[in-house]
Amino acid sequence: MKKKALITGITGQDGSYLAEFLLNKGYIVYGVQRRASWPNTNRIDHLYDNESKHPDFYMMYGDLADSSNLFRIINKIRPDEIYNLGAQSHVGISFDKPEYTTNINALGALRILETIRNLDFPVKYYQASSSEMFGKVLETPQSEKTPFNPQSPYGISKVFAFNMTKVYRTGYGLFASNGILFNHESPRRGLNFVTRKITLGLARVKLGLQDVLRLGNIEAKRDWGYSKDYVEAIWKILQHDVPDDFLISTGETHTVREFVNEVAKNLEIDLVWKGKGLKEKGVDKKTGKVIVEIDSNYFRPNEVDLLLGDSSKARKILGWKPRVTFKKLAQIMTDKDLEQAKIEKKIGSIVVNQKKFQIN
Numbered sequence: 001m002k003k004k005a006l007i008t009g010i011t012g013q014d015g016s017y018l019a020e021f022l023l024n025k026g027y028i029v030y031g032v033q034r035r036a037s038w039p040n041t042n043r044i045d046h047l048y049d050n051e052s053k054h055p056d057f058y059m060m061y062g063d064l065a066d067s068s069n070l071f072r073i074i075n076k077i078r079p080d081e082i083y084n085l086g087a088q089s090h091v092g093i094s095f096d097k098p099e100y101t102t103n104i105n106a107l108g109a110l111r112i113l114e115t116i117r118n119l120d121f122p123v124k125y126y127q128a129s130s131s132e133m134f135g136k137v138l139e140t141p142q143s144e145k146t147p148f149n150p151q152s153p154y155g156i157s158k159v160f161a162f163n164m165t166k167v168y169r170t171g172y173g174l175f176a177s178n179g180i181l182f183n184h185e186s187p188r189r190g191l192n193f194v195t196r197k198i199t200l201g202l203a204r205v206k207l208g209l210q211d212v213l214r215l216g217n218i219e220a221k222r223d224w225g226y227s228k229d230y231v232e233a234i235w236k237i238l239q240h241d242v243p244d245d246f247l248i249s250t251g252e253t254h255t256v257r258e259f260v261n262e263v264a265k266n267l268e269i270d271l272v273w274k275g276k277g278l279k280e281k282g283v284d285k286k287t288g289k290v291i292v293e294i295d296s297n298y299f300r301p302n303e304v305d306l307l308l309g310d311s312s313k314a315r316k317i318l319g320w321k322p323r324v325t326f327k328k329l330a331q332i333m334t335d336k337d338l339e340q341a342k343i344e345k346k347i348g349s350i351v352v353n354q355k356k357f358q359i360n
Contacts, residue, residue, distance in 0.1 A: 002056070006079040008032045008064060008086030008112075013188040014128070015085050016043035018231040023047075023054060025235070030077050032062035032086065043188050064108030071115045074123075081238050083126045084112055087158075090192055091132055094154035095301055105157035106164075113168045113176065124175040124238045127165040130158045131182040131223065131249070131307045141310040144180065144247050151302035166245070175243045179234050182249035182309040185329060186227040187336035194256060195224070199263050199333040203341035205291045206267045212291055213282075216298025218257040221306045225250045226324035226332070236318040249309025250322045260292060262330040267338065 005022050009015045010031025019029050031044065041048075047057045062073050064086050074082070087105045088094060094101040109127055116123050134142045135151035150156045162178050169176040189196040194215065204210035225248070233248045257273075260282065264271035270285040271292070282292025314320050324332070 002026055002028050003080045004028045004030065004077060005081045005083060006030045006032065006074065006077055007083045008062070008108075009084070009089075009128070010059070011040050011043055012085060012089065013043065013186055013190070013227050014184075014231055014234070015083075016047075016188060017186070017227050018083060018085070018234060019044060019047060019057065021228075021231050021235060023056060028056040028058075030058045030060055030073075030079065032073065033059055034063050035061045064104050064111065067111040067115070070111050071118075074112075074115050074119065078121055079123060081124045081126070082112060082116070083128075083234065083238075084109055084161075085128045087128065088154070090190070091152050091154045091304075092298075092300060093192075094152050094157070098153035101153045102157045102160075105154065106160035109161035110164050113164060113174070116174055116176075117168060117172050122175070124243075125165070125177070126234060126238050127161055127176065127178045128234075129162045129165075129178045129180040129245075130155065131180060131309060132304065133159045133162060133180065134307060135304055136302075137304075137306060140306065141249075141251070141308040142247070143310040144245055144313055151304050152300065155304075162245075169243050175238075177237050177240070177243045178245040179237050180245065180247040180309075181230055181233075182223040182225065182247075182307060184225045184227045184230040184248075185333065187333050188227065189333075195259060195333060196337070198256075198260055199330075200337040200340065202260070202263050202267055202269065202291070203334065203338045204344070206269060206338070207341050207345050209341060209345055212293050213260075214293050214295040214298065215256065215260070216295065216300070217303055218260065218280075218294065219255055219305070220303065221253045221255050221308070223249045223251070223253050223307050223309045224259070224326055224329060225322050226329050229322045229324055233314060233318065233320045236314075236320050240318060244317075246314040246318065247309050247311050248314055248320070249311045250326070251309060251311060252326060253306065253308040254326055258326075259330060262327060263334050266331055266334040 088101040132155040133148045135149040165176045168174045185195040201213035281290045
C-alpha cells in the first residue's frame with residue numbers, strides 16, 4: 001500500500017520540490033493550499049494540471065490559522081506523514097507583520113500537533129525549523145546543541161514551534177521531528193528573497209530591463225544550500241527509526257557580496273566595488289555604469305550577521321550530504337533567471353508568478 005503524505009506550504013519552494021520527491025518515491029501526496037483570489041500555484045501547476053502523469057497528487061484548501069479545518073483535513077486523508085512547511089517565511093516581512101507571523105508559524109504548528117495528539121491512528125510529523133532561530137549566534141558553527149538567540153519575530157515564532165514539537169514528542173510520545181534548515185535556495189525561491197533578487201535583478205540589468213539592483217547588508221554571511229538537496233534531508237528525517245532533531249547545512253558560509261560577485265561573473269559582468277558603507281556601489285567596469293547600490297531601507301531592525309551550520313549529525317546518522325556547491329547553486333539560479341529575463345525582453349513584460357506586467 002502506498003504511503004500518504006500531507007504537505008502544508010505546498011505552493012512554496014520546498015513544498016513543490018518535496019512533492020516531486022515524494023511522488024518519485026511512490027507516495028500519494030496531498031497539498032494544503034490557502035484559498036486566495038490570486039492563487040500562487042506556479043511552482044506546482046505542472047503536477048496537478050496533468051493528472052494522467054501525476055495521478056497521486058491532490059490539492060486541498062486549508063489554513064494553518066483554522067484548527068477545525070486542519071482537523072477535518074487530517075482526519076479525512078489519514079496521512080502516514082505530515083510535513084509542516086507552511087509559514088510566513090520572510091524574515092524582513094515578519095517585522096511588519098509580527099502577529100500574523102506568530103499565528104501561522106507558531107500557533108499553526110501547535111494546531112497540527114494538537115490534532116495529531118487526538119487522532120486514532122499514528123502519524124509522523126515534520127516541523128520546518130530555521131537557522132534564524134540562532135539569530136545573533138552564541139557560538140560558531142551552530143549545531144543541534146547551540147542555544148537559540150532569535151533576532152526577529154520570524155525567528156521567535158520558529159523557536160516556539162521547535163520547542164512545542166519537542167514537548168509533544170516527549171510528553172505525548174508523538175513521532176515529531178524538527179529539521180533546522182539553513183538557507184536553501186533555487187530558481188523557485190520567491191522574488192523577495194535576496195538570492196532571487198540578485199540573480200533576476202542582475203539578469204535584467206544585463207539585458208537592459210533594469211538600471212540598478214538595490215540591496216541591504218551585503219556583508220551578512222549565510223550558509224547557502226540547494227533546496228532540492230534539502231528536501232531529501234527532510235524526508236530522511238522522518239524515515240529515521242526514532243523521532244529526533246537534525247540540523248541541515250553545507251558547512252560553508254558566504255557573504256551576500258560573494259553571491260553578487262558570483263552571479264555577475266556568470267553573466268560575464270566585470271563588477272568592481274567603489275566607496276564604503278552606504279555609499280558603496282557596484283560598477284560595471286566595461287560601461288562605467290553603477291548597477292548595484294546599497295539601500296538602508298533593506299536593512300533589518302535587528303541584523304543577523306553570521307550563520308554557519310554543523311550538519312555532522314545528519315551526515316552520520318541519516319547518511320545525508322549536500323551535492324550542489326555554492327558556485328553551482330549560483331550558476332543554476334543565474335542560468336534560469338537569465339532565461340526569464342530574455343523572455344521578458346522578448347515580450348516586453350516583466351513576469352511575476354506567470355503574470356505579465358508591462359515594461360514602461
